[in-house]
Amino acid sequence: MTSWWHTERTRGVLEVLRAQGVATVLELGCGQGDVLFEMLKLEGLEAVTGLEPDAAALERLRARLPAGEDRVTLRAGSALDPPPLPAAQAVVMVEVIEHLDPGHLSRLERTLFARLDPRLVVITTPNAELNPLLGVPAHRRRHPGHRFEWDRAQFGEWARGVAARAGRVVALSTLGGAHPDFGGASQMAVFTRPGGS
Numbered sequence: 001m002t003s004w005w006h007t008e009r010t011r012g013v014l015e016v017l018r019a020q021g022v023a024t025v026l027e028l029g030c031g032q033g034d035v036l037f038e039m040l041k042l043e044g045l046e047a048v049t050g051l052e053p054d055a056a057a058l059e060r061l062r063a064r065l066p067a068g069e070d071r072v073t074l075r076a077g078s079a080l081d082p083p084p085l086p087a088a089q090a091v092v093m094v095e096v097i098e099h100l101d102p103g104h105l106s107r108l109e110r111t112l113f114a115r116l117d118p119r120l121v122v123i124t125t126p127n128a129e130l131n132p133l134l135g136v137p138a139h140r141r142r143h144p145g146h147r148f149e150w151d152r153a154q155f156g157e158w159a160r161g162v163a164a165r166a167g168r169v170v171a172l173s174t175l176g177g178a179h180p181d182f183g184g185a186s187q188m189a190v191f192t193r194p195g196g197s
Contacts, residue, residue, distance in 0.1 A: 009124050009186050010038050012175040013094055016190055018042060020120050026051065026088035028079040029096035033061035039092075040071065049073040049086050080107045082116075090120040095186065098125050098146045105158070113166035113191075121168075121191040123159075124175060127152060127184055152187055159189040169194055 013035065017025065023046040030036050030050030039048050048071060052058045058076055065072055077083045079096065091112060100108060112121055128149040150158070156172050163170035168191040174184030 006034070008184075009094060009175045009188075010035050012173070012188055013092055013122055013124065014038060014042060016120075016122050016188075017090060017092070020090065020192075022089040022120060023047070024086070024088040025049070025090045025092060026085060026116065026118070027092045027094070028082070029053075029093055029099070030058075030061065030074075032057050033064055035092070035094050036061070036072070037064070040069070045071065047071050047073065047086065047088075049075065049088060051075045051077055051079065051082055051085065053078045079111060080104055082111060085116070088116070088118050090122065091116055091118045092121075093123045095124055095126065097123060098149055100147060102148050109162055109165070113162070113168070119193055122188065123191075124186050124188045125150060125155060127155075127174065127187045150187075155187050155189065159191075163191060166191070167194070168192060 017039065021044065023044055025039055025045065025048045027036055027039070027048065027050050030052045031054070033050065036048055036050050039045060050061065050072065052061070053076065055076060058074055062074055073086060075083055075085060079093065080100065097105070097108065126146070126149050129151045152174070159170045159172060171190045173188050175186040175188050178184050
């Protein structure tokens with residue numbers, strides 16, 4: 001069953017894509033397609049490419065696609081070293097970066113902003129500050145596959161550093177609630193080019 005937090009994260013990402021008027025999207029770490037299927041509902045969406053390293057998840061996604069759905073392209077591979085991919089106006093990573101080794105984030109940065117170079121990049125990740133309210137012990141993370149979880153200050157520091165190096169503008173926000181002290185369950189960084197080009 002889809003959680004309320006997942007629905008809110010997805011809604012936040014879709015609102016950004018809708019506001020930016022993107023027609024082509026690349027989702028890195030698309031999993032079984034929960035976000036991808038919601039993107040297909042966006043008015044004006046012409047093509048979406050999903051990249052996923054887990055072959056079993058990719059096959060489940062492929063099996064879920066309606067017959068004749070020709071806007072979707074699926075590729076197997078890692079966000080750190082992706083295969084050749086169709087050009088896209090936006091790249092989306094929803095709750096993916098926390099599954100990467102922190103030492104590899106510079107590789108991800110080069111992939112996103114040097115190799116793929118879309119006009120819009122949207123990244124969401126859990127907000128560690130909310131973990132105690134979710135019953136997550138201090139010595140654990142929300143998911144065993146998470147290599148790290150950042151609080152809002154850590155995520156903001158990383159995102160602003162990326163934006164400065166890539167010549168982008170970044171906007172930060174919370175998703176999935178807004179506790180007055182701890183923020184939301186997730187957090188989002190939206191990277192755009194200065195002037196919106």
